[in-house]
Amino acid sequence: MILWTAFLVGLFGSLHCIGMCGPIILVLPGFQNNLSKVLSSRILYNLGRTITYALMGAIIGLAGEGISLTGAQRWVSIGSGILLIIVVLIPMRVSSRLQLLKPAYYFTDWLKRKFGSLLKSNSVRSVFIIGILNGFLPCGLVYVALAGALTTGSMIGGTLYMAFFGLGTIPLLFSFSLFGQFVGISVRRKFTKLIPVFIVVLGIIFILRGMNLGIPYISPKLGSGINSEMPSHSH
Secondary structure (H helix, E strand, C coil): HHHHHHHHHHHHHHHHHHHHHHHHHCCCHHHHHHHHHHHHHHHHHHHHHHHHHHHHHEEEEHHHHHHHHCCHHHHHHHHHHHHHHHHCCCCCCHHHHCHHHHHHHHHHHHHHHHHHHHHHHHCCCHHHHHHHHHCCCCCHHHHHHHHHHHHHHHHHHHHHHHHHHHHHHHHHHHHHHHHHCCCCHHHHHHHHHHHHHHHHHHHHHHHHHHHHCCCCCCCCCCCCCCHCCCCCCCC
């Protein structure tokens, strides 16, 4: 299980999160400059997102557990890596026209309406719920992390992978929620351009991991596949 990749995906990928979720973060209640409420609400917002990610990880990890039992975990890792690289190479204008993505747009609109009603309540609890719902927003970066969670081959592994991903996003998003108004749009765009490069690197890591090269942390032996099915000979 390479949890360090999950944390790094969250840490560097949170630059992308700022571009996607920045407007939501900046309109969270200010609580009349009550510092304790501001800090607690921002912490709960980020924990809410992380809880949702961990739940997703448990579900996708359970699916990966079934795949692992078939001995196909290596190929899932390789396939996930190839898919990540392909997604980066597909122009955004092409992917936005895919009919399969339309239900996601409807779901996003529903979430935005829920955000609006929760923001009006102006309470710490509502900010926590916003964080939980925010975790369900369609997001390419979350899908990247879920691909990694799938390769863990277990429900616990998937849960931990997505939890570490969520924790990785917290430092930058928490800081942005407090000081975001001082960060220019041009600066955010420059950092966002680095995300595709990072995703390609991550895809290569997944491919290497599936190749069972025996390289610690990068391509460890997964312990499943053809070799595990070979009968042992004792003399």
